[in-house]
Amino acid sequence: MGFKKIKNDELHKSITLLQPSMPFLVTTLNENNSINIAPFSWGTPVSQYPPMMSLALLNKPKKQDSLKNIERMGEFVCNLIDISIAERAIAASYEYRENNKFVILNFAPAHSEKIKTPGITEARAFIECRTKFLKEVGDHILIISEIVAASFNPDYYSGSLLMDLRKTKPLIHLEQYVVKDGQVHVFVDTSCCKALNIPYVER
């Protein structure tokens, strides 16, 4: 069967081909110093020396609160999470009237090493970021940040910093769709994952 072409006027849908994603929870400080929390998937490493990562946050038609906080404070924590807090992670993507979702969702702050913004104790690893520059890219703002500190729970990682999939199930988001009374988020269950060894063969 031939490939199915996505029509030119529907190319915005091609982004879905990049799924699944591994969302993390970003904590930032609100203007009143309370903590904001939201899940984001569009983040990736962009440099190793120095260690840097990118994050793309919606700017138009509505600017994410996390983006406003990052623009003002120049810092954020990227909290890496597992599937056990999937429900709270999704709940953190909704808007709350009082802008106090961190408290409503019962997250617990964890002290950061180099920046003022706390992480969450529910994370299995923290990446503390300080922004280097922001660039408007389409409807998002691309945030390029330096990783200024990072820590991880050794119970869930091997010595080489790889996740131990027998001990933790990372949050892997496949899709989201709308139903009559809400949204459904589908996650990948890594307990059925298989390791595949690809030996290097000299040619």
Ligand SMILES: Cc1cc2nc3c(=O)[nH]c(=O)nc-3n(C[C@H](O)[C@H](O)[C@H](O)COP(=O)(O)O)c2cc1C
């Ligand atoms: C799994 C998941 C991944 C998301 N990834 C992103 C993302 O990469 N960028 C973005 O701008 N919004 C993303 N969102 C939407 C934000 O979480 C949502 O707009 C949230 O309300 C932003 O919160 P804030 O206004 O407190 O920053 C994602 C939502 C979910 C559920």
